[in-house]
Amino acid sequence: MTDHPLSKAALPGLAARYRAESRFKNYGKIAVIFSLAFLSFLIVGIGFKGVGAFVKTEVRLEVSQELIAEYGDDSFTLLRKTVLYNFPDAKGRSGRKAAYNMVAAGAEETLAEKLSMMEGSPSKFDLWLPTSDDVDIARKDGLTEEVLNRFPEVQRAWLISLDKQERFRTRFNVGFLTNGDSRDAERAGIGGALMGSIFTLLVCLVFSFTIGILAAIYLEEFAPKNKFTTFLEININNLATVPSIIFGLLGLAVFLNVFGMPRSSSLAGGMVLALMTLPTIIISSRVSLQAVPPSIKEAALGIGASHVQAVFHHALPLALPGMLTGTILGMSRALGETAPLMMIGMVAFIADAPTSFTDPASALPVQVFLWSDSPERAFAEKTAGAILVLLVFLVLMNLTAIILRKRLEKKW
Amino acid sequence: MLNMKKTILIALAASSTSLIAPAAFAQDQVRIVGSSTVYPFSTVVAERFGRTSSYKTPIVESTGTGGGFKLFCAGPGPETVDASNASRAIKGSEVELCAKNGVHKIIEVKIGYDGIVIANAKGAVNFNITTRDIFLALAKEVPNANGDMIKNPAVTWSDVNSALPTTKIEVLGPPPTSGTRDAFVELAMESGCKTFPKIKALKSSDKKSYKTLCHTIREDGAFIEAGENDNLIVQKLVANHNALGIFGFSFLDQNSDKVKAAIINKVDVSFDAIADGSYPISRPLFFYVKGEHLKSTPSLKPFVEAFISEAATGEDGYLSDRGLIPMGSKERAASIASIKAKMN
Numbered sequence: 001m002t003d004h005p006l007s008k009a010a011l012p013g014l015a016a017r018y019r020a021e022s023r024f025k026n027y028g029k030i031a032v033i034f035s036l037a038f039l040s041f042l043i044v045g046i047g048f049k050g051v052g053a054f055v056k057t058e059v060r061l062e063v064s065q066e067l068i069a070e071y072g073d074d075s076f077t078l079l080r081k082t083v084l085y086n087f088p089d090a091k092g093r094s095g096r097k098a099a100y101n102m103v104a105a106g107a108e109e110t111l112a113e114k115l116s117m118m119e120g121s122p123s124k125f126d127l128w129l130p131t132s133d134d135v136d137i138a139r140k141d142g143l144t145e146e147v148l149n150r151f152p153e154v155q156r157a158w159l160i161s162l163d164k165q166e167r168f169r170t171r172f173n174v175g176f177l178t179n180g181d182s183r184d185a186e187r188a189g190i191g192g193a194l195m196g197s198i199f200t201l202l203v204c205l206v207f208s209f210t211i212g213i214l215a216a217i218y219l220e221e222f223a224p225k226n227k228f229t230t231f232l233e234i235n236i237n238n239l240a241t242v243p244s245i246i247f248g249l250l251g252l253a254v255f256l257n258v259f260g261m262p263r264s265s266s267l268a269g270g271m272v273l274a275l276m277t278l279p280t281i282i283i284s285s286r287v288s289l290q291a292v293p294p295s296i297k298e299a300a301l302g303i304g305a306s307h308v309q310a311v312f313h314h315a316l317p318l319a320l321p322g323m324l325t326g327t328i329l330g331m332s333r334a335l336g337e338t339a340p341l342m343m344i345g346m347v348a349f350i351a352d353a354p355t356s357f358t359d360p361a362s363a364l365p366v367q368v369f370l371w372s373d374s375p376e377r378a379f380a381e382k383t384a385g386a387i388l389v390l391l392v393f394l395v396l397m398n399l400t401a402i403i404l405r406k407r408l409e410k411k412w
Numbered sequence: 413m414l415n416m417k418k419t420i421l422i423a424l425a426a427s428s429t430s431l432i433a434p435a436a437f438a439q440d441q442v443r444i445v446g447s448s449t450v451y452p453f454s455t456v457v458a459e460r461f462g463r464t465s466s467y468k469t470p471i472v473e474s475t476g477t478g479g480g481f482k483l484f485c486a487g488p489g490p491e492t493v494d495a496s497n498a499s500r501a502i503k504g505s506e507v508e509l510c511a512k513n514g515v516h517k518i519i520e521v522k523i524g525y526d527g528i529v530i531a532n533a534k535g536a537v538n539f540n541i542t543t544r545d546i547f548l549a550l551a552k553e554v555p556n557a558n559g560d561m562i563k564n565p566a567v568t569w570s571d572v573n574s575a576l577p578t579t580k581i582e583v584l585g586p587p588p589t590s591g592t593r594d595a596f597v598e599l600a601m602e603s604g605c606k607t608f609p610k611i612k613a614l615k616s617s618d619k620k621s622y623k624t625l626c627h628t629i630r631e632d633g634a635f636i637e638a639g640e641n642d643n644l645i646v647q648k649l650v651a652n653h654n655a656l657g658i659f660g661f662s663f664l665d666q667n668s669d670k671v672k673a674a675i676i677n678k679v680d681v682s683f684d685a686i687a688d689g690s691y692p693i694s695r696p697l698f699f700y701v702k703g704e705h706l707k708s709t710p711s712l713k714p715f716v717e718a719f720i721s722e723a724a725t726g727e728d729g730y731l732s733d734r735g736l737i738p739m740g741s742k743e744r745a746a747s748i749a750s751i752k753a754k755m756n
Contacts, residue, residue: 150669183456183734260491263443264471345445348473349455351462360441360471370474373641375452375666375735380643 043391046384053385056173056186057136058128059102059162061086065123068115075112079103079129082111087158098155104130104186128169133185133378135159139168140381176385180353181367185378188371190386192353196266196346196361197335197393199354203270204277204334209327211274212281216323219282220289221311240279247276248340256344264345264360272340277330284326288319321408328401332394338365364390442470442715446480446497447591449526449660450697453736454497460730461718467711472497477591481700485510488704494712498698499526499591517703519754521716522747523725525737527661527686528596528693529673530583536653537577539569539674543692546676547604548572549581550635552628559610564630584638584645585629585658595695596658600676602626603692646671661686662735686737694737706755713755720748 063082071078083099084090090099107129114127131139134150141147143163148156162168179189223229251272255261261268292315300310341347347366354361362370364386371383444454451474462469475483477498484496485506502518510518530546532539548554549572553561569576586593605626606612614622629635638645642659646667649657656674661681664673673681677692685691699719706713718724724731727738739747 146669183452183459263491264473345471345473348471349451349458350471351459351469372643373448373474375642375660375662377666 046387046391049381050384050386050388052137052140052381053176053388054173055170056175057131057139058169058171059131059135060126060128060167060169061103063111063125063127065121068121072115075108075115079108079111089154094152095154098152099158101132101155102135102158104132104136105184106130106187128171130186131168133376136186137378137381139163176382177389180351181349181362181370182351183349183374185374185376185382188379188382190364190367190389192350193362193364193367193386194389194393195353196269196350196366197363199266199357199361200270200273200346200363201331201335203267203357204273205327205331207271207274208277208281208330212278212327213285213323215278216282216285216289217311217316220286221315222307236279236282240283243339244276244337245339245343247272248343250275251340252343262358262360264348264350264362265358266346266354266361267357268344269341269346269361269363270357272344273334273337276337276340277327277334280330280333281323281327284329285319285323288322288326289315291322292318317408318410321405324404324408325401328397328404332397335363335394335397336365336390338363338369341366364393440709440711441468442495442709442712443473443493444470444495444497444699445473445475445483445493446495446699447477447499447697448474449499449591450497450523450699452662453523453697453731453734454699456731456734457719457724458715460724461715465711465714465718467714470711470715477594481506481509484700484702485513485515487513488515488702490705490708492702494705494709495699495701495716498700499695500594501696501698502700515702515704517754519701519703519716519751521699521701521720521751522739523697523699523719523736524731524739525686525694526697526735527681527691527737528592528599528658528695529661529664529681530600530656530658530676530693531649531664531671531673532656533649533653534670534672537579538672539576539656540678541573541576541674542677543600543604544607545569545573545576545604546600547607547626550583550629551601551605551625552630553625555608555610559608561625564632564634566634579654581634582636582652582655583634583658584636584648584655586642587637587639592658592660596693597627597629599693599695601629660735661737665735683732683737687740697736701755703754716751716755720751 061082062085064085067078067081067085071081080100083103084096087099087102090096110129111127118125130136138147138150138159143159148159151159175187176189177194178191179187180192182188219229219233251268255268255271256263261271296318297310297315300314301307305313338347341363345360346362347369348360348362349370350360350362352359368383368386368390371379371386442458444458451472455472458470458472461467473480477496477500480493480496480498481502483493486492502520507518510516530539530541548564549566549569551564554564554566556562566572566581568578568580570578572581585596606615611622611625614625636655638648638657642663645657645659646663649655650670657671664671664681675681679685679691681691686694701712701716721729723729725736725738725744727741729738732738738744
């Protein structure tokens with residue numbers, strides 16, 4: 001009598017196969033845990049560092065009417081006199097310098113605004129003013145002895161006594177989201193870079209989406225299949241893997257030097273990024289066109305639709321969700337690029353937010369890059385804050401991609 | 413699907429008009445490129461200038477000194493940049509390139525000095541070294557007892573100089589593309605290199621091999637290229653107490669609670685020591701203005717004037733708060749006088 005083909009004796013390697021299977025599953029789990037650990041380490045680390053950028057420290061100072069009467073027209077001098085009035089033991093040049101360093105550069109604007117809105121003239125009133133970046137960071141670090149050692153002797157005493165009297169408070173830092181770049185950390189914001197990124201991505205979207213989709217439709221549905229189109233296809237696939245800096249060089253040579261587009265503008269930046277995302281969009285659009293069942297198009301052709309009608313009325317709407325997803329994924333990559341923008345001058349100190357496509361503009365990743373290289377330590381926090389904003393922007397874009405796909409998806 | 417077609421058509425039309433549209437961009441906005449070392453100072457002046465004057469805030473790009481001159485020398489036209497920051501003086505070859513492209517009026521503006529420090533973490537041992545020690549520790553080839561060149565054998569600092577600690581030589585520094593690296597090699601390595609009479613004699617006889625000997629940094633892992641980001645070097649020093657790092661004085665100034673500088677040739681780095689030239693590794697910082705643009709970019713001249721004003725680059729100017737070491741008053745007065753003469 002022979003053994004049953006599925007009996008244990010017939011399958012001597014069964015236990016080993018089971019073991020191999022469970023080993024493989026465990027390797028997979030370890031890989032997932034590793035990548036999750038790295039990701040959470042990164043996000044938690046940046047989150048901890050960057051959350052401080054969204055809040056700022058304010059200090060309560062006393063403003064006297066006498067000083068207003070004397071210096072009311074010149075808010076800068078009034079601010080300096082007010083600071084000295086609040087720290088009467090600031091003696092000598094270094095003492096005065098330490099006192100001025102208590103409040104933020106630009107705090108006089110807050111003071112002037114308060115004065116213009118005030119009714120009546122009390123002889124004395126309290127005013128919350130933003131502190132300098134040094135004080136802000138020191139307070140966020142916890143005013144320990146080590147932290148206080150960064151300051152001159154006289155300033156240490158002020159910090160401790162102000163903290164004891166609860167004359168510090170923490171407020172949401174609106175300026176971080178609305179201001180342009182500044183070399184004063186307390187004034188620096190990502191508003192300009194955010195606008196720059198939006199302008200750049202708009203240009204990029206218009207160019208890469210229209211050109212990419214038209215190219216994909218033509219290549220997939222209309223182009224004859226010959227050596228030339230095969231050659232074209234190989235080139236497009238290769239272009240998708242070209243390092244982004246090459247596109248920057250191309251943009252410099254063509255858009256700036258030949259077409260004479262303005263350097264540092266979001267127009268030139270968007271077009272360079274469009275070149276970079278084009279291959280991605282063409283490839284993903286062709287794939288989604290291929291995924292439409294041929295029977296749909298054939299049915300349209302069968303009842304007398306022209307080729308163009310069959311493609312545009314029937315195949316394209318079904319392929320659109322996939323095309324949009326590809327486009328948005330390409331856009332997300334474009335959002336994070338710095339290298340190509342460097343060649344066309346967008347990696348620059350640009351204080352004013354752009355208001356048109358031809359204005360000089362920077363972009364979010366560029367801002368991260370520039371701030372990370374700044375000597376002032378307050379910029380470390382700003383860098384992490386900017387990364388957080390960039391991540392939120394990315395998540396929003398990817399969410400849009402998912403929602404669009406779900407909305408437009410049709411079943412057949 | 414007609415709508416779809418329409419949108420595509422409109423989008424195409426829009427994109428083609430924007431292709432043709434960029435015609436007149438001649439804006440009155442100063443454009444500056446160049447050194448990443450001068451960038452932190454240049455941007456501060458630019459921002460103040462934009463805030464306090466009726467002109468637009470100048471745009472400052474950080475392209476590196478060499479890259480800056482390439483853009484600067486591209487031509488005299490309005491689409492080219494107005495000024496270039498530099499952490500060294502312009503080279504003869506760059507002046508030639510400029511002249512070839514039609515840029516003839518180059519105005520040099522010296523803004524002050526910068527020191528390069530060799531630092532380690534606050535809790536680590538104090539270093540007191542000479543430029544000769546630096547050369548012996550970091551050069552690719554060093555002379556042996558007979559004066560013949562051999563591959564650098566030094567592993568620990570005490571191999572270089574018995575007075576130094578027995579820790580492994582581990583120095584984090586900028587890559588060759590950086591102006592800081594150029595200055596470090598020229599000022600620290602070469603000055604240590606010259607202390608060997610045999611090599612010094614080479615300078616007049618065989619300049620090329622003299623340069624290779626003095627300027628080549630070892631590549632066996634004792635010197636680690638840490639990228640252009642000086643903040644990163646500071647972070648690494650805090651984590652590794654055996655390592656030393658090379659970076660600009662302004663970063664030391666900002667992180668004085670984390671890192672401390674080595675004493676070099678018996679001079680402790682300080683503001684005054686750099687200003688009076690007694691600290692050996694210091695260099696002048698410049699920016700170069702295109703004379704041809706003084707008329708076509710009306711805000712250029714006021715910007716230069718703001719840069720050389722007492723309030724900015726003077727002894728107590730706001731740039732000194734940012735770590736720039738100002739010129740002495742005599743040198744400054746002479747430099748300003750010559751710049752003003754050239755601008756008129």
